[in-house]
Amino acid sequence: MTTAVERPPLVRSSDRMIAGVCSGLADHLGWPVKFVRLGMVLACFAGGAGVAFYAWLWTMVPTADESAKRNARRPASPIAPAVSLPPLPAGGATAARPQQTYDAGPAPAAFSGPAVAGAAGGGSVAAGTTGPAAAVAEDVPNPPGSWWDGNPLGSWFSFRKIQYGKEILLGAALLLVAAILIARQFGVDVPLGTLIPAAAILGGAAIAWMQLDETRRAGLVDKTKADQAGGWVRLAAGLALVVAGVLVMVSGSxxxxxxxxxxxxxxxxxxxxxxxxxxxxxxxxxxxxxxxxxxxxxxxxxxxxxxxxxxxxxxxxxxxxxxxxxxxxxxxxxxxxxxxxxxxxxDPAKETGLLAERIKSIAAEVEDSHGNAVEVVTVGDTEMTERHEALVQAAREAMLNAARHGGGTVSVYLESTEGNTEIFIKDRGPGFVLDAVPDDRLGVKESIIGRMKRHGGTAVINSSSDGTEVRLALPSAPSDAGEQRKGETLVSEARSSEARASETRSSETRASETRNGEMKQ
Amino acid sequence: MTINPDGGPGRSVRVVIVDDHTIFRSGLKADLDARMDVVGEAGTVEQAIAVIAETRPEVVLLDVHLPGGLGGGGREVIAGSSALLGTTSFLALSVSDAAEDVVSVIRAGARGYVTKTISGKEISDAVIRVADGDAVFSPRLAGFVLDAFGTAPADIADDELDKLSARELEVMRLIARGYSYKEVAKELFISIKTVETHVSAVLRKLQLSSRHELTKWAAERRLL
Structure with a gap:
């Protein structure tokens, strides 16, 4: 507590023995956890001070989660205040706030700042037990404006313009209690019978009002169950305190x-x-x-x-x-x-870049350009490789031909198994005789048959007066075995590397694809 | 019962159309040829069950997605008419290609499944086929079957319901490729009747197989 360096905010750590107070405190102070815990235990024997201190921190310090949530919540939604307290005079606090534009009342604006104050404030209160100066020294970049801002109680006490008003108030109360206790030790007669009930009423009312603040903020920004539960507890505690206080006061002990x-x-x-x-x-x-x-x-x-x-x-x-x-x-x-x-x-999460997806998009393209329906049925799927790209291009050419010459619906069937990928493109056109196609027409001979042959596949064209079917088959070369989605064995991997070595034409790209395939598995 | 395929003097097939879109119903009615007699229409699950019970048609053209009932759509209609399953056949019609919809309605008892984009001639043929007790498989349904049962033929040791025989696989493949039953028969050098027998066998497997993968598979493949 001697330096004013940036400290991690005081939050209850998730690395906990009981409630994460000690480790959180250690983080904040930069002390070893062990010492903090030992100190806390020792303090417990000093008239139970440790217990009180621990309980205090437990209640006042938020967990890391809560703290993060509160900070995240700060930019309140512009549609927030459906319920609002009577607007308070804006005062100095308003001037410091940039986001005054939304909504009329200053009350909701009062919450744009204090979320941090609330989170870090809990911490400073704890530190405040050693001296209020520590609380003020806390280096929180916070617009002026205290927690009591939107709170009528705050205005009664005119604490609105004071930073960390809540902490100071609590500190003052604690000091008062200490003073009274000390006074009693010295034999001064303090009218405890009146003071305690009065304090209870004030405390209860404060808790209840805080609750109002909280629910309003939480209720309108985001209502989480945890907040609700906490709110109910606070309301009950406040009520109980007030009722008990009033009773004791009225019945005169x-x-x-x-x-x-x-x-x-x-x-x-x-x-x-x-x-x-x-x-x-x-x-x-x-x-x-x-x-x-x-x-x-x-x-x-x-x-x-x-x-x-x-x-x-x-x-x-x-x-x-x-x-x-x-x-x-x-x-x-x-x-x-x-x-x-x-x-x-x-499904947006679905993998793309697979063969079936490619074929479907090609079919869509053909459909758009020629107006024939292209029905695609796929069974199984496989990763795209360079060779599959050739297959897709051949299939595209066949679909275009079918749409152009066949007319009517084009049926495309893709079946991908471990060893083989086949595509069938069928139309119901008048058909043609392959040998009758002039040599200068490259569509069928080059783009379909030639291309498939070059990549180690086959293309068979079966045409009759009932229609034409193009059958494209591409056996999975050993080098592709690793990329098959379903088939992966060590043997095929070993074979794939052999094949890769023997393949010189495009070994580099192939190798990288295979690596990708391996990584996916 | 066999219907004269040329729409001659033979008895016509009594059909009920169940679909919640009036426009689609009237369009479909106009599309069905003279071999069919539309004896009733319904737009919701409750109406459908009532109309089917009252008219006892031979074939019900059933939309998979229907309002009313417990939200089960076509499945619920079939379940509600289960007493008539012996005499009434259901042909599922849908715009949805989702495997889940298709497989669930088939497993509920439908004899076939076609998409709504099907032509008038095709749907009439499909209705006749279903009325004759055969199954109607669209290429997409055949694709689903192949995907769900796998493309490897059954070993003899396997539970026969969980796998397709080599011949059934061939037939399914050809149907998935867009072949009509006639073309399948020609391709495999078998009679149309044999093709129909194979398809019916596949349908039976699809309906009765207890493979838990089938449902799981369909649920996973919501999309197509």
Whole structure:
């Protein structure tokens, strides 16, 4: 505590014995955890000071998670304040805040700053037990404005302009308690009978008001269950304190019997009040929930609407304009159907760069350019390699031919197994005789048959008057075995490296692909 | 019962169309040729079950996605009409190509599955085929079957329900490639009746196989 260097914020660590207080404190102070723990244990024997200190830190210091959450929460949503306290005079605190533009009341703005103050503040309070100066020395880049800002209590005490008002207040209270205790030691008569109940009432009220702050902030920014639970505990504790305090004060420290009776009566009254207020509370809660759900639905709807507008509506407009051309209409409808289907069913996490995906996109391309439906059925899948790219190009040529000459629907079937990849492209056109194709027409002979042969595959064209089917087969060369998605064995790996060595033409790219394949597995 | 394929004087097939889109129903009705007699229509699960029970059609053209009921769509209609499964056949129709939808409706008892983009002639043929007790496989359904059962033929030791025989695989492959039953028969030098027998056997396996992978597989492949 001698240097003012940047310290890690005081948070309860997840590396914990009980509640992570000691390790958090050690982190913050830069001391070894062992010493901190030992000190804490020793302090426990000093009249239980250690226990009190520990409990204090436990309650006041947030865990690392909470702290992060609070900090993240700081840029509050602009639609935040649905409930607000009567607006307070903005005062000096407002001037320091840049994000005043949203919302009218200064009350919500008061929370833009203090999230950090709340998190780090807990820490400084703890340090504050050794002396308030330490708390102030805490180097938190924080706009002026204390936790009590949005809080009526704060304005009563005019603490609003003082940084770390909460900490100072608590420190002052503690000092007061200490002073009273010391005074009693010296025999001064302190009217404890009045002071304790009064303190209880004040404390209870403070806790309850803090609760209001918290729920408002949490409720409107993001409502987590943990906050709720904490809130309820705080409310109950505050209520209990106030009720007990009032009782003791009123009954003038009378007999216990009386106190119990009064307690019973007051609980009954409270119950009655709760009974009356509950419907309002519930209604308010429900409204809030409904509104939230509505907002989520609205967002979703807006996204879907935007998508439909960009796709389906545009296509429908185009279809109306091209209503005369049946082919255009069919093409547009097919393309739109494909797009919508992909949007509805596709899984963004799905791997891309696989053969089936490639074939489908090629089919879509052919469909778009020629207007024939291309139905693709795939069984199995495999990684794309250079050789598969050749297969895809040959298949593309075959699909184009089928669409151009065959007319009608083109059926494409891809079957990929461990040893072999086959693609069948079938149309129902009039067919053709391969030998009758002039030599200068390179489509079939070069782009399909020649290409497949060069890459170690085969292409068979079967044409009759009922239609034409192009069968492309590409055996998985040993070098590809490692890339097959399903088949991976050590043997095939060993063989693949042999084959790689023997293959000189494109050994470098092949090798890198194989490595990729290995990595994937 | 065999129907005169030329739509001659033979008895026509009684058909019920179940689809929640009126436009699609009327379009389909117009598409079906003279061999069919549409005796009823329904737009929801409840209506469908009622109409089917009342009219007792030979074939129900059933959309996979239907409003009403418990949200089960076509599956629920088949389950609700299970008492009639002996006399009434269901042909599933869908815009959805999702494996989950297709496989679940087939496993519920449908005799076949076709996509809604199918032509009028094809759908009429499919209805006749289903009315004759055969199964109707679209290329996509054949693809699903191959994907789900694997492309390796069954060993003799295997549970016969979990694998396809070599011949069944051949037939499925050809159908996936876009071959009609007639073309399959020609290609494999067998009769159309034999092709139909194979396809029915595959359908039976698809419906009865207890392979847990089948359901898992379908769920995984939500997309197609």
């Amino acid at each position: 009378g007999s216990w019997e009386q106190t119990w009776l009064a307690l019973l009566a007051s609980v009954a009254v409270l119950g009655g009040v709760a009974l009356v207020l509950l419907p309002w509370g519930l209604k308010f809660w429900k409204d809030l929930e409904t509104e939230r759900a509505g907002r989520v639905r609205e967002t979703e709807r807006a996204e879907i609407a935007a998508h439909l507008h960009d796709s389906v509506l545009q296509t429908l407009a185009l279809i109306q304009r091209r209503a005369g051309s049946e082919q255009d209409v069919v093409r547009l409808a097919r393309a739109q159907e494909r797009e919508l289907r992909a949007w509805l069913f596709s």
